[in-house]
Amino acid sequence: MPGVAFVVNGSLVRGSGHFVALCREGAARHGWDCDVLVTEKAEAGIAAANGAALDGVDIVVAVGGDGTVRGCAEGLAGTGVPLGIVPHGTANLLARSLGVPVHPRAALSAALDPRASDRTIDLAVADDVPFTAMAGMGLDAAVVAGTKLKHQFGWLAYAMSGAVHLAVPPVRFTISLDDGPPIERMARSVVAGNSGLLPGGFSLLPDARLDDGMLDVGVLAPYGPFGWPRVATRVLTNSRHQDRMLERFQARKIEITASATLPREVDGELVEAGRRLTISVRPAALRVRVPASAPALRAGRAPALSPGQPR
Numbered sequence: 001m002p003g004v005a006f007v008v009n010g011s012l013v014r015g016s017g018h019f020v021a022l023c024r025e026g027a028a029r030h031g032w033d034c035d036v037l038v039t040e041k042a043e044a045g046i047a048a049a050n051g052a053a054l055d056g057v058d059i060v061v062a063v064g065g066d067g068t069v070r071g072c073a074e075g076l077a078g079t080g081v082p083l084g085i086v087p088h089g090t091a092n093l094l095a096r097s098l099g100v101p102v103h104p105r106a107a108l109s110a111a112l113d114p115r116a117s118d119r120t121i122d123l124a125v126a127d128d129v130p131f132t133a134m135a136g137m138g139l140d141a142a143v144v145a146g147t148k149l150k151h152q153f154g155w156l157a158y159a160m161s162g163a164v165h166l167a168v169p170p171v172r173f174t175i176s177l178d179d180g181p182p183i184e185r186m187a188r189s190v191v192a193g194n195s196g197l198l199p200g201g202f203s204l205l206p207d208a209r210l211d212d213g214m215l216d217v218g219v220l221a222p223y224g225p226f227g228w229p230r231v232a233t234r235v236l237t238n239s240r241h242q243d244r245m246l247e248r249f250q251a252r253k254i255e256i257t258a259s260a261t262l263p264r265e266v267d268g269e270l271v272e273a274g275r276r277l278t279i280s281v282r283p284a285a286l287r288v289r290v291p292a293s294a295p296a297l298r299a300g301r302a303p304a305l306s307p308g309q310p311r
Contacts, residue, residue: 002031002032002033002058002059003032003033003034003035003056003057003058003059004027004032004033004034004035004057004058004059004060004061004084004111004112005034005035005036005037005048005049005052005055005057005059005060005061006020006023006027006034006035006036006037006060006061006063006086007037007039007045007048007049007052007060007061007062007063007064007068007071007072008020008023008036008037008038008039008063008064008068009039009063009064009065009067009068009088010038010039010040011064012063012064012088013038019063019088019104020036020038022104022105022108023036023061023063023086023108024036026105026108026109026112027112030109030112030113030114032058032112035052035057037052039068039071042067042068042070042071042269043071044071045062045067045068045071045072045075046071046072046074046075047075048072048075049062049071049072049073049074049075049076049083050075050076050079051075052081053075053076053079053081054079057081058081059081059082059083059084059111059112059289060072060075060076060081060082060083060084061083061084061085061086061108061111061112061289062083062084062085062086063086063088063104064086064087064088064089065087065088065089065090065091065092066089066090066091066092066093066094066132066133066267066268066269067089067267067268067269068089069083069085069087069089069094069095069132069267070130070131070132070266070267070269073094073123073130073131073132073286074123074130076286076287077123077130077282077285077286078285080287081287082118082287082288082289083286083287083288083289084110084111084112084288084289085098085100085107085111085288085289086100086104086107086108086111087100087102087107088104090199090268091133091197091198091199091268093132093133093134093195093197093198093199093267093268094132094133094195094210094288095107096197096201097133097195097197097210098210098288098290098291099290099291099293100290100291101291110289110290110291110292111289113291113292115292116289116290116291116292117289117290117292118287118288118289118290119211119287119288119290120211120284120286120287120288121194121210121211121284121285121286121287121288122194122210122211122212122213122281122282122283122284122285122286123194123281123282123285123286124192124193124194124215124279124280124281124282125279125280125281125282126192126264126266126271126277126278126279127271127277127278127279129266129271130282130285131194131266131267132194132195132267132286133193133194133195133197133267133268134191134192134193134194134195134196134197134198134204134205134267134268135191135192135193135264135265135266135267135277135279136189136190136191136192136218136256136264136265136277137189137190137256137258137262137263137264137265137274137277138168138171138173138187138188138189138190138220138258138262138263139168139188139189139220140189140191140220140265141189141262141263141264141265141270142168142262142263168188170186170187170188170221170223171186171187171258171259171260171262172184172185172186172258172259173185173186173187173190173219173256173257173258173259174256174257174258175190175217175219175249175254175255175256175257176254176255177217177249177250177251177253177254178251178252178253180251183249185219185221185244185247186221187219187220187221188220188221188222189218189219189220190217190218190219190220190256191204191205191217191218191220192215192216192217192218192254192256192279193205193208193215193216193217193218194208194210194215194281195208195210196208196216198235199268202235202236203235203238204218204235205217205218205248206238206239206240207240207248207250211284213252213281213283213284214250214251214252214281215250215251215252215254215279215280215281216248216249216250217248217249217250217251217254218246218247218248219246219247219248219249220245220246221244221245221246221247222245222246223245227245230245231245231246234246252280252281253278253279253280253281254278254279254280255276255277255278255279256276256277256278256279257275257276258275258276259275260275261273261274261275262274262275264277
Protein backbone atom coordinates (compact mmCIF):
# COMPACT_ATOMS: atom_id res chain seq x y z
CA MET A 1 0.00 0.00 0.00
CA PRO A 2 1.22 3.54 -0.65
CA GLY A 3 2.14 5.42 2.50
CA VAL A 4 1.03 8.88 3.64
CA ALA A 5 2.14 10.85 6.70
CA PHE A 6 -0.23 13.52 7.97
CA VAL A 7 1.46 16.37 9.83
CA VAL A 8 -1.38 17.89 11.85
CA ASN A 9 -1.35 21.21 13.68
CA GLY A 10 -1.87 20.37 17.34
CA SER A 11 -4.60 22.99 17.78
CA LEU A 12 -6.83 20.89 15.51
CA VAL A 13 -6.74 17.76 17.66
CA ARG A 14 -7.55 19.25 21.03
CA GLY A 15 -10.96 18.14 22.22
CA SER A 16 -12.71 15.75 19.84
CA GLY A 17 -9.75 14.66 17.72
CA HIS A 18 -12.00 15.06 14.68
CA PHE A 19 -9.17 15.80 12.27
CA VAL A 20 -7.16 12.73 13.18
CA ALA A 21 -10.20 10.54 12.53
CA LEU A 22 -10.85 12.39 9.28
CA CYS A 23 -7.29 11.76 8.08
CA ARG A 24 -7.43 8.06 8.90
CA GLU A 25 -10.83 7.72 7.26
CA GLY A 26 -9.62 9.46 4.09
CA ALA A 27 -6.50 7.31 3.88
CA ALA A 28 -8.51 4.09 4.30
CA ARG A 29 -11.05 5.18 1.69
CA HIS A 30 -8.33 5.76 -0.91
CA GLY A 31 -6.26 2.69 0.01
CA TRP A 32 -3.32 4.36 1.77
CA ASP A 33 -1.33 3.18 4.77
CA CYS A 34 -1.13 6.23 7.05
CA ASP A 35 0.69 7.72 9.99
CA VAL A 36 -0.53 10.81 11.87
CA LEU A 37 2.07 13.14 13.38
CA VAL A 38 0.71 15.87 15.65
CA THR A 39 2.92 18.96 16.06
CA GLU A 40 2.72 22.06 18.22
CA LYS A 41 5.40 24.27 16.65
CA ALA A 42 6.77 24.91 13.16
CA GLU A 43 10.13 23.40 14.12
CA ALA A 44 8.40 20.13 15.03
CA GLY A 45 6.64 20.16 11.66
CA ILE A 46 9.96 20.51 9.86
CA ALA A 47 11.40 17.49 11.66
CA ALA A 48 8.21 15.44 11.27
CA ALA A 49 7.98 16.03 7.52
CA ASN A 50 11.67 15.40 6.94
CA GLY A 51 11.64 12.25 9.09
CA ALA A 52 8.64 10.90 7.21
CA ALA A 53 10.37 11.53 3.89
CA LEU A 54 13.49 9.71 5.07
CA ASP A 55 11.29 6.81 6.20
CA GLY A 56 10.07 6.39 2.63
CA VAL A 57 6.49 7.67 2.65
CA ASP A 58 4.98 8.48 -0.72
CA ILE A 59 3.47 11.80 0.33
CA VAL A 60 3.36 14.12 3.35
CA VAL A 61 0.10 16.01 3.89
CA ALA A 62 0.15 19.19 5.97
CA VAL A 63 -3.10 19.66 7.90
CA GLY A 64 -3.29 23.22 9.22
CA GLY A 65 -2.59 26.80 8.24
CA ASP A 66 0.28 28.52 6.50
CA GLY A 67 2.66 27.94 9.42
CA THR A 68 2.13 24.17 9.24
CA VAL A 69 2.51 24.23 5.46
CA ARG A 70 5.69 26.31 5.69
CA GLY A 71 7.26 23.90 8.18
CA CYS A 72 6.43 20.85 6.08
CA ALA A 73 7.72 22.55 2.94
CA GLU A 74 11.03 23.22 4.63
CA GLY A 75 11.26 19.62 5.81
CA LEU A 76 10.49 18.22 2.34
CA ALA A 77 12.60 20.60 0.25
CA GLY A 78 14.98 18.65 -1.92
CA THR A 79 13.69 15.22 -0.87
CA GLY A 80 11.46 14.62 -3.89
CA VAL A 81 8.55 13.62 -1.64
CA PRO A 82 5.47 15.67 -2.56
CA LEU A 83 3.58 17.91 -0.18
CA GLY A 84 -0.20 17.72 -0.01
CA ILE A 85 -2.30 20.28 1.84
CA VAL A 86 -5.50 20.17 3.86
CA PRO A 87 -5.94 23.89 4.59
CA HIS A 88 -7.33 24.91 7.95
CA GLY A 89 -5.91 28.35 8.63
CA THR A 90 -6.87 31.95 8.09
CA ALA A 91 -5.06 32.72 4.84
CA ASN A 92 -4.10 29.34 3.28
CA LEU A 93 -2.07 31.17 0.64
CA LEU A 94 -0.21 28.25 -0.97
CA ALA A 95 -3.34 26.10 -0.97
CA ARG A 96 -5.26 28.84 -2.76
CA SER A 97 -2.49 29.26 -5.33
CA LEU A 98 -2.55 25.53 -6.08
CA GLY A 99 -6.34 25.27 -6.35
CA VAL A 100 -6.69 23.02 -3.28
CA PRO A 101 -10.33 22.77 -2.13
CA VAL A 102 -11.27 24.62 1.03
CA HIS A 103 -13.37 21.83 2.60
CA PRO A 104 -11.19 19.32 4.53
CA ARG A 105 -12.79 16.19 3.05
CA ALA A 106 -12.44 17.52 -0.48
CA ALA A 107 -8.84 18.56 0.17
CA LEU A 108 -8.05 15.09 1.53
CA SER A 109 -9.53 13.47 -1.54
CA ALA A 110 -7.55 15.82 -3.77
CA ALA A 111 -4.28 14.91 -2.03
CA LEU A 112 -4.87 11.14 -2.06
CA ASP A 113 -6.72 10.80 -5.38
CA PRO A 114 -4.68 8.61 -7.78
CA ARG A 115 -5.64 11.00 -10.58
CA ALA A 116 -3.92 13.92 -8.84
CA SER A 117 -0.56 15.08 -10.13
CA ASP A 118 2.68 16.39 -8.66
CA ARG A 119 4.28 19.61 -9.80
CA THR A 120 7.58 21.21 -8.92
CA ILE A 121 7.60 24.72 -7.50
CA ASP A 122 10.12 27.14 -6.06
CA LEU A 123 10.75 27.98 -2.43
CA ALA A 124 11.92 31.34 -1.17
CA VAL A 125 14.23 32.00 1.76
CA ALA A 126 14.09 35.06 4.04
CA ASP A 127 17.14 35.34 6.31
CA ASP A 128 17.59 31.53 6.23
CA VAL A 129 13.86 30.85 6.83
CA PRO A 130 12.27 29.04 3.84
CA PHE A 131 8.75 30.09 2.89
CA THR A 132 6.19 29.38 0.19
CA ALA A 133 4.16 32.57 -0.25
CA MET A 134 5.33 36.01 0.89
CA ALA A 135 7.67 37.80 3.29
CA GLY A 136 8.19 41.46 4.03
CA MET A 137 8.80 44.25 6.46
CA GLY A 138 6.88 47.33 7.46
CA LEU A 139 3.12 47.70 7.25
CA ASP A 140 2.43 44.10 6.21
CA ALA A 141 4.16 42.77 9.32
CA ALA A 142 2.48 45.40 11.52
CA VAL A 143 -0.89 44.17 10.24
CA VAL A 144 0.06 40.58 11.09
CA ALA A 145 1.15 41.66 14.57
CA GLY A 146 -2.10 43.55 15.14
CA THR A 147 -4.45 40.86 13.84
CA LYS A 148 -6.75 39.55 16.55
CA LEU A 149 -9.56 36.99 16.48
CA LYS A 150 -8.46 35.67 13.09
CA HIS A 151 -9.91 32.23 13.87
CA GLN A 152 -13.31 33.84 14.39
CA PHE A 153 -13.28 36.36 11.52
CA GLY A 154 -10.87 34.81 9.01
CA TRP A 155 -9.30 37.19 6.49
CA LEU A 156 -11.56 40.00 7.69
CA ALA A 157 -9.42 40.10 10.83
CA TYR A 158 -6.47 41.11 8.63
CA ALA A 159 -8.62 43.76 6.95
CA MET A 160 -9.60 45.21 10.32
CA SER A 161 -5.98 45.31 11.47
CA GLY A 162 -4.99 46.91 8.17
CA ALA A 163 -7.54 49.68 8.66
CA VAL A 164 -6.07 50.43 12.08
CA HIS A 165 -2.53 50.66 10.68
CA LEU A 166 -3.21 52.83 7.61
CA ALA A 167 -1.70 55.84 9.35
CA VAL A 168 1.66 54.16 9.98
CA PRO A 169 4.19 56.69 8.60
CA PRO A 170 6.47 55.80 5.69
CA VAL A 171 10.17 55.17 6.19
CA ARG A 172 13.10 55.19 3.79
CA PHE A 173 13.89 51.84 2.19
CA THR A 174 16.95 50.89 0.18
CA ILE A 175 16.17 47.92 -2.08
CA SER A 176 18.83 45.96 -3.96
CA LEU A 177 17.58 43.64 -6.73
CA ASP A 178 20.13 41.09 -7.94
CA ASP A 179 23.15 43.01 -9.26
CA GLY A 180 21.26 46.18 -10.10
CA PRO A 181 21.87 49.56 -8.48
CA PRO A 182 20.07 50.16 -5.17
CA ILE A 183 16.62 51.73 -5.31
CA GLU A 184 15.58 54.19 -2.61
CA ARG A 185 11.93 54.75 -1.74
CA MET A 186 9.86 56.32 1.00
CA ALA A 187 7.33 53.54 1.55
CA ARG A 188 5.03 51.85 4.06
CA SER A 189 6.06 48.30 3.24
CA VAL A 190 8.25 46.18 0.96
CA VAL A 191 7.29 42.57 0.29
CA ALA A 192 8.68 39.75 -1.82
CA GLY A 193 6.46 36.93 -3.01
CA ASN A 194 6.83 33.47 -4.45
CA SER A 195 3.03 33.69 -4.64
CA GLY A 196 1.25 37.02 -4.98
CA LEU A 197 -1.89 36.38 -2.93
CA LEU A 198 -3.04 38.19 0.19
CA PRO A 199 -5.48 36.83 2.81
CA GLY A 200 -8.93 36.79 1.27
CA GLY A 201 -7.58 35.68 -2.12
CA PHE A 202 -6.71 39.18 -3.36
CA SER A 203 -3.63 39.55 -5.53
CA LEU A 204 -0.96 42.08 -4.62
CA LEU A 205 1.54 40.64 -7.12
CA PRO A 206 -0.60 39.44 -10.05
CA ASP A 207 2.33 38.24 -12.15
CA ALA A 208 3.94 36.12 -9.42
CA ARG A 209 4.29 32.44 -10.32
CA LEU A 210 5.28 29.56 -8.08
CA ASP A 211 7.50 27.88 -10.67
CA ASP A 212 9.30 30.59 -12.64
CA GLY A 213 12.55 30.75 -10.65
CA MET A 214 11.93 34.39 -9.75
CA LEU A 215 10.48 36.45 -6.91
CA ASP A 216 8.12 39.37 -7.36
CA VAL A 217 8.63 42.48 -5.22
CA GLY A 218 5.99 44.97 -4.18
CA VAL A 219 6.71 48.45 -2.81
CA LEU A 220 3.68 50.05 -1.15
CA ALA A 221 3.92 53.83 -0.85
CA PRO A 222 0.43 55.39 -0.94
CA TYR A 223 0.25 59.08 -0.16
CA GLY A 224 -2.38 61.80 -0.04
CA PRO A 225 -6.07 61.47 0.84
CA PHE A 226 -6.79 59.09 -2.05
CA GLY A 227 -3.61 57.00 -1.86
CA TRP A 228 -4.97 53.99 0.01
CA PRO A 229 -8.27 53.83 -1.97
CA ARG A 230 -6.29 53.82 -5.22
CA VAL A 231 -3.96 51.05 -4.05
CA ALA A 232 -6.88 49.04 -2.69
CA THR A 233 -8.74 49.35 -5.99
CA ARG A 234 -5.76 48.00 -7.92
CA VAL A 235 -5.42 45.03 -5.58
CA LEU A 236 -9.15 44.25 -5.60
CA THR A 237 -9.37 44.45 -9.40
CA ASN A 238 -6.13 42.53 -10.03
CA SER A 239 -4.78 45.58 -11.86
CA ARG A 240 -1.22 45.62 -13.17
CA HIS A 241 -1.11 49.42 -13.27
CA GLN A 242 1.68 50.84 -11.16
CA ASP A 243 3.23 54.11 -10.14
CA ARG A 244 5.12 55.27 -7.06
CA MET A 245 2.13 54.32 -4.85
CA LEU A 246 2.48 50.66 -5.81
CA GLU A 247 5.54 49.48 -7.72
CA ARG A 248 6.41 45.92 -8.66
CA PHE A 249 9.78 44.47 -9.56
CA GLN A 250 11.26 41.04 -10.23
CA ALA A 251 14.52 39.52 -9.00
CA ARG A 252 16.17 36.34 -7.77
CA LYS A 253 17.67 38.00 -4.70
CA ILE A 254 16.35 41.01 -2.80
CA GLU A 255 18.08 42.92 -0.02
CA ILE A 256 15.84 45.33 1.87
CA THR A 257 17.24 47.88 4.30
CA ALA A 258 15.06 50.31 6.27
CA SER A 259 16.01 53.54 8.02
CA ALA A 260 14.30 52.33 11.21
CA THR A 261 13.71 49.04 13.00
CA LEU A 262 10.50 47.55 11.62
CA PRO A 263 8.34 44.47 12.21
CA ARG A 264 9.05 41.62 9.79
CA GLU A 265 6.96 38.61 8.74
CA VAL A 266 7.45 35.37 6.83
CA ASP A 267 4.35 33.61 5.47
CA GLY A 268 2.16 35.51 7.90
CA GLU A 269 4.24 34.72 10.97
CA LEU A 270 6.24 37.37 12.79
CA VAL A 271 10.00 37.07 13.01
CA GLU A 272 12.29 39.31 15.05
CA ALA A 273 11.99 43.00 14.16
CA GLY A 274 14.96 44.49 12.35
CA ARG A 275 16.24 46.93 9.76
CA ARG A 276 17.28 44.42 7.09
CA LEU A 277 15.76 41.47 5.28
CA THR A 278 17.45 39.36 2.60
CA ILE A 279 15.25 37.18 0.43
CA SER A 280 16.29 34.74 -2.29
CA VAL A 281 14.69 32.00 -4.39
CA ARG A 282 15.43 28.27 -4.48
CA PRO A 283 14.17 27.18 -7.90
CA ALA A 284 12.38 23.84 -8.26
CA ALA A 285 12.98 22.95 -4.61
CA LEU A 286 9.61 21.41 -3.72
CA ARG A 287 7.14 18.95 -5.19
CA VAL A 288 3.49 19.63 -4.43
CA ARG A 289 0.33 17.59 -4.95
CA VAL A 290 -2.36 19.43 -6.90
CA PRO A 291 -5.96 18.36 -7.56
CA ALA A 292 -6.72 16.59 -10.80
CA SER A 293 -8.97 19.50 -11.77
CA ALA A 294 -6.41 22.23 -11.03
CA PRO A 295 -5.31 24.38 -13.99
CA ALA A 296 -1.72 24.01 -15.11
CA LEU A 297 0.80 26.28 -13.43
CA ARG A 298 2.29 28.77 -15.82
CA ALA A 299 5.90 27.70 -16.10
CA GLY A 300 7.18 31.03 -17.29
CA ARG A 301 6.27 34.53 -18.29
CA ALA A 302 7.42 37.29 -20.55
CA PRO A 303 11.19 37.54 -21.12
CA ALA A 304 13.07 38.27 -17.91
CA LEU A 305 13.45 41.88 -16.94
CA SER A 306 16.83 43.37 -16.29
CA PRO A 307 17.68 43.78 -12.59
CA GLY A 308 15.69 46.55 -10.95
CA GLN A 309 13.34 47.07 -13.92
CA PRO A 310 9.75 47.63 -12.75
CA ARG A 311 6.97 45.35 -13.87
